[in-house]
Amino acid sequence: MRALQWQGPNQLAVGEVPDPRIRTRGDIVVRVRQSVTCGSDLHVLGGSNPYVEKGDVLGHEFVGEVVEHGPDVQRHRKGDRVVVASFIACGRCWFCSQREYSLCDNGGCFGFSHAGSHAEYVRVPFADVGAFTVPDEITDERALFASDSAATGWMGADMAGVKVGDVVAVWGAGAVGQLAARAAILLGADRVMVIDRHENRLHQAEKHIGAETINCDRTDVGAELLDRSGGRGPDVCLEAAGELTAVREAVQLCRKGGSVFVLGLFAGAMDKFPLGSVTSNGLTVRSARMHGQRYIPMLLQRMAKGELTTEHLATHVLPLTQAPEGYRLFRTREDGCVRSVFLP
Ligand SMILES: NC(=O)c1ccc[n+]([C@@H]2O[C@H](COP(=O)([O-])OP(=O)(O)OC[C@H]3O[C@@H](n4cnc5c(N)ncnc54)[C@H](O)[C@@H]3O)[C@@H](O)[C@H]2O)c1
Ligand SMILES: [Zn+2]
Ligand SMILES: [Zn+2]
Incomplete structure (x- = not known):
């Protein structure tokens, strides 16, 4: 599949990477409908994150459609539209039981550990904990922001x-x-x-x-x-x-x-x-880093009621193939860029 890869400090390129597959029983695979840049990516971009290696896929905020699910997944089925919390949490450790999801003992974050959201597909571990069905009345441009910035x-x-x-x-x-x-x-x-x-x-x-x-x-x-x-x-x-x-x-x-x-x-x-x-x-x-799983269901309800709108933040919408340019605009804040949204 196609994805945006970090190639070195301030060097990005769209390349081919292997399609993600179900690896554990609680995974889903999501076909990305939209992904978006975030201020946190700028540290990664500059090369100050020691865990990001050449070829890693960037991005941690996304909305998409379930294409496959593992046998233990209860809450998601093929075709469901979901928004996914940027921090991955297991839902079972002591920290998750305190609802401090970004402190999860078995967690991680998309885009900071090899697999990111600026791609055609993403594997979502612990999908019953971190993926949420988007009500029909919410646009992709709105739901997308529940992933991270609205929750933060x-x-x-x-x-x-x-x-x-x-x-x-x-x-x-x-x-x-x-x-x-x-x-x-x-x-x-x-x-x-x-x-x-x-x-x-x-x-x-x-x-x-x-x-x-x-x-x-x-x-x-x-x-x-x-x-x-x-x-x-x-x-x-x-x-x-x-x-x-x-x-x-x-x-x-x-x-x-x-x-x-x-x-x-x-x-x-x-x-x-x-x-x-x-x-x-x-x-x-x-x-704290954001405990998205705690807030996303409530945020989606407010988004559906129109109390929380985010479409104005998506100032630049580009195909995934132009993601390097989208990041340049976001980093330099040129042309009034607040967030670049990518369509795979
Ligand atoms: N805690 C979390 O889990 C979490 C999640 C997402 C983002 N973040 C962080 O939140 C921060 C904001 O994210 P964003 O995507 O909105 O970033 P952004 O880069 O789009 O926006 C940051 C804004 O801060 C302004 N700014 C810089 N210095 C300032 C100052 N001294 N006084 C007033 N304004 C100033 C900039 O002009 C800019 O408009 C980033 O540091 C990001 O890493 C944290
Ligand atoms: Zn973010
Ligand atoms: Zn946990």
Whole structure:
């Protein structure tokens, strides 16, 4: 089959790889209808992920159709349209029993361990745990985002404890930041502010998400947040930029006793983390890779009702054969690219 392969730092090519087959009794094989780029792929692309080897297939977010299932699969049959959580989880270990799926002892992630979603077919292990049937009324362009960015954004707002009446600030107006802001609104936050430097993304956050915005290149973010939160600072700060500067701001600008959630994916040790603010301001700081299996069924219900829409994020839709160009647009954010979607 055809797939997008990592060939070395910032080198991608579409090539032929073996078709995936059922390997264990709980697997399904999915024919991909759409897959999409993600900020997390950019680390892989640059070559900073030691587990990705030359020839590996990229991508971890996708919606598709079941073409084959193993004998133990209960919830899926040939022809079903499914969306698949980007992190693979077994559903049986202690961490899965706590619903902390991305901590699964037997888990992994598509696109970071040889088999990815920018391909014609994907084998999905533990399919009864990680694949979800998409209701007919939801478009592919919408369901696709339940795979990862909508679930990630929702997790941030949920685990940071957003509640009715809160003032929430979100760093980053990519798909993850926008969908974190939408989650905060749906959880009853009073004011939700999205911070970024890209006007096109901020415009989307206003128009499609219903959030307020702050352009960090033109405004003093700290002064603005104080002003819009009765002089106290936001109750909840969600970092969805994947930048240490954003983490620092989120910690330093959060109100006393507030809550910070880091959605950006960081590796190793970080210098100049404002631990003093955490201690003296009594902050709660949390982070996680997304526990998609916990949220996807609820997200699909909200998508079906139209409470959560994502079509605007798919700014560039290209055939899989043009995926290298799609990644170039996504990486450089050229032509207003927010996400590139690939059609195999
Ligand atoms: N926790 C998880 O499981 C999980 C899942 C998916 C993505 N992520 C991470 O979430 C982050 C966002 O993902 P995305 O796909 O939306 O990425 P993206 O690259 O499309 O968007 C990031 C946005 O952050 C903005 N930004 C950068 N520095 C900033 C700053 N200091 N202040 C304000 N805005 C700033 C950029 O301009 C950009 O618009 C990435 O780091 C990604 O790795 C985490
Ligand atoms: Zn992702
Ligand atoms: Zn598990």
